[in-house]
Amino acid sequence: MNFDRKKLTDNQLLDLYKRLVKPRLIEEKMLILIRQGKVSKWFSGIGQEAISVGVTAVLDTDEYILPMHRNLGVFTGRNIPLYRLFSQWQGKSNGFTKGRDRSFHFGTQQYKIIGMISHLGPQLGVADGIALANKLKKNGKITAVFTGEGATSEGDFHEALNIASVWELPVMFIIENNGYGLSTPTNEQFRCKNLADKGIGYGMESYIIDGNNILEVFNKLSELKTSMIEKPRPVLLEFKTFRMRGHEEASGTKYVPQELMDTWAIKDPVENYRKFLLENGILSDAFDKAFRIEIKKDIDESLVIANAEPMIEASYDEELNDVYKKFDYQEVKFSEEIKNIRFIDAISSSLKQSMERYDNLIIMGQDIAEYGGAFKITDGFVKQFGKERVINTPICESAVVSAGMGLSINGYKAIVEMQFADFVSTGFNPIVNLLAKSHYRWQEKADVVVRMPCGGGSQAGPFHSQTNEAWFTKTPGLKVVYPAFPYDAKGLLNESINDPNPVLFFEHKQLYRSIYQDVPNDYYTIPLGKAALLKEGTQVTIIAFGAAVHWALETLDKNPDISADVLDLRTLQPLDTDAIYASAKKTGRVIIYQEDSLFGGIASDISALLMENCFEYLDAPVKRAASLDSPIPFTKALEDQYLPKGRFEKKLLELIKY
Secondary structure, three states: OOOOOOOOOHHHHHHHHHHHHHHHHHHHHHHHHHHOOOOOOOOOOOOOHHHHHHHHHHOOOOOOEEOOOOOHHHHHHOOOOHHHHHHHHOOOOOOOOOOOOOOOOOOEOOOOEOOOOOOOOHHHHHHHHHHHHHHHHOOOOOEEEEEEOHHHHOHHHHHHHHHHHHHOOOEEEEEEEOOEEOOEEHHHOOOOOOHHHHHHHHOOOEEEEEOOOHHHHHHHHHHHHHHHHHOOOOEEEEEEOOOOOOOOHHHOOOOOOHHHHHHHHOOOHHHHHHHHHHHOOOOOHHHHHHHHHHHHHHHHHHHHHHHHOOOOOOOHHHHHHOOOOOOOOOOOOOOOOEEEEEHHHHHHHHHHHHHHHOOOEEEEEOOOOOOOOOOOOOOOHHHHHOOOOEEEOOOOHHHHHHHHHHHHHOOOEEEEEOOOHHHHHHHHHHHHHHHOOHHHHHOOOOOEEEEEEEOOOOOOOOOOOOOOOHHHHOOOOOEEEOOOOHHHHHHHHHHHHHOOOOEEEEEEHHHHOOOEEEEEOOOOOOOOOOOEEEEOOOOEEEEEOOHHHHHHHHHHHHOOOOOEEEEEOOEEEOOOHHHHHHHHHHHOOEEEEEEEEOOOOHHHHHHHHHHHHOHHHOOOOOEEEEEOOOOOOOOHHHHHHHOOHHHHHHHHHHHHHO
C-alpha cells in the first residue's frame, strides 16, 4: 500500500492514526460483548475504518455527516462520549433514542450526525436538503452522506444524485463498495464496471478511491472539499474496500471465498498505516502501546457507566408524548376586512402570507415556479420570492420529500407539493418512515407540509382522482388535515405551516374553483384537531370532511324535514373525538360520510370509536357511506356509480327510520 503524506505534518499523521485505532479497539470489545450476550446486534466496520475516519477528519465539526450502520469512525471522530454510545447500543436512556431504536439508527444535532433508517435510500435525499439549506445560507459548508454498493440500486440513490446535480448542491456522495450486499456479491447487484460510472449519467464528476488507504482518502477529500467550496457541486466517490465481518455478526462470512478474505486481510487499513508510521519514525512502539492502553481504559470506564445505568422502564405517557414535537397553538386574529374568494385563492393566499411571514420557508414541487403549478396556485410566486425559495423539482417525489426533511434539519421549513395526491405513492417511504418517526426516534422535528390535491368528480381516472388520506391517518407521527371551505383552508394551512410536525394537507380539486366564501384578507390561524359544527339538529349526526361535507349539505337541502348535526372534521389526525362523542350522545344516531372507498377508511375507525365510547347513547347502529371498494374509474357513469353521493341519502333515511 502506497502512502503519500503530501504536506501533512507528523502531528496530522498521528492524529489520523489515533482516529483509526479508536473505532477498531471499540469494535474488538464489541465482538466480545456480542459473544457474551451483552449486546443484541452489531454491524462491524472492521477493515473499512479509513473511509469513516477520513471523511470525518476532513469535514468541520459543524458540517453534517449522514453515516450508515458500520461507520463507527464517524461517531468517534466527532468525539461522542463512549458511555453514550454504549448506552445507545444497550437501549438505555443516556443513548440517543430512549431505547426506541438500535445501533446507529439515530441522529444528533449536537454532533451534526444524521443517522440512517433501515430503508437506506432516503438519507441521500436528506443530504440534498441539508446541502440546499447550506447553499441558501451561503455558508460554504459541505455535506457528506454514506451509502453501500447495494443501496445504489435503490431509486432514492438515483433521485438524490439527479437532484444534487441539477441544483448544484455541495454533497459528497460516498459509496462504500465492500463487495457484498449482505450475501449478494456485486456481480449480482450491477453490471457497470465501477459504481463511480453512475455519476456520468447525472453530469456529476466521480472518483474511485482506495478505501483502505487513510492518506489517499484524507488527501483526496481535502482537495475536493476546497474545490467544492469554491464551486458548489456534488461529487460521487466510490471507495473500494471490504467487509471483513458479516453483514451483522449473526450472518457470518461463510458465503465469502477464503482467498478473498485472505487478499483483503493483507490490506488492513489500521495495520498497514501503523507499519508506515513506524517505518518512517513517526510512531514508536511505546507511544502506540500507551495510546492503546488509554483507549482501552476509556472503553472499560465507559462500559462501567453504561452498565450501571438502569434499564428503561416503559411509560405510556412518555411514549405517546414523544410521537409529536410539542407545539402550543397561538391564535392569530384578523381584522374585519374580508373578501369573497374561492377555495383555491384561500390556499394561494395562505402560502403567500406564510412565505412573507417565514423567510426560511421553501416551497418545492413539479412545475410550481414560473408555470405556477398544475392548478396555478403558486402563480407569481417566483417574481415575489425568487427561484431560491420557489423551486421546481425533477419528477422524483421520494427524494424531494427527503430533501424537505433535510431542510428541516438544517433550519428551514419546507412545503412539498404533490402535483396530484395519487403521486405521493412514489414518496410514501420517506413520509411514513422518515418524517413520521424522526421525533419519536431521536427527538428531531420534521417541519414539512406535504400538499395533496385530491379527489374525484372530474373523470380523471384511477391515477388523478384518489382520496388517499387513510394511507396516512394510520401512521403515528403524521398530522392529516382536510378542509372543506376556503376560510378553513387558509387558517388550517397557516397553522400546518406553523406546526413543526409533518402534515399531510389534503385539498379537494373539485372545491378549488367551485366553492366561494368570505375570507379575511389578513393572516390568521385555526387550531388543528378541532371540528366545526356546521348545522345543529336532533335526529342524526352527519360526520364528514372534504367534498363530502358539501354533498351532505346538498342532501339536507333536498330533505328539509331532517334535523341533523353536521360535523365537518377538518382535521383527521389529530381527531376531535370530543366533538364527535358530544354530537353522537345528543342525537343518538350517526352516519359517517367519506369519499374514500369503504373498507379501511377513517370512517371505520370513527365507527369503532363510537361503538366503544358511546354505545349506551346510540339508538341505531353507526352507518358509513363511502365509495365502492374498487379503484376510481374514468367515465362519468362509472365514476358517478363509484362515488357515494347516490347511496348516502338512502342510508341517511334508513338510519332515521331505524
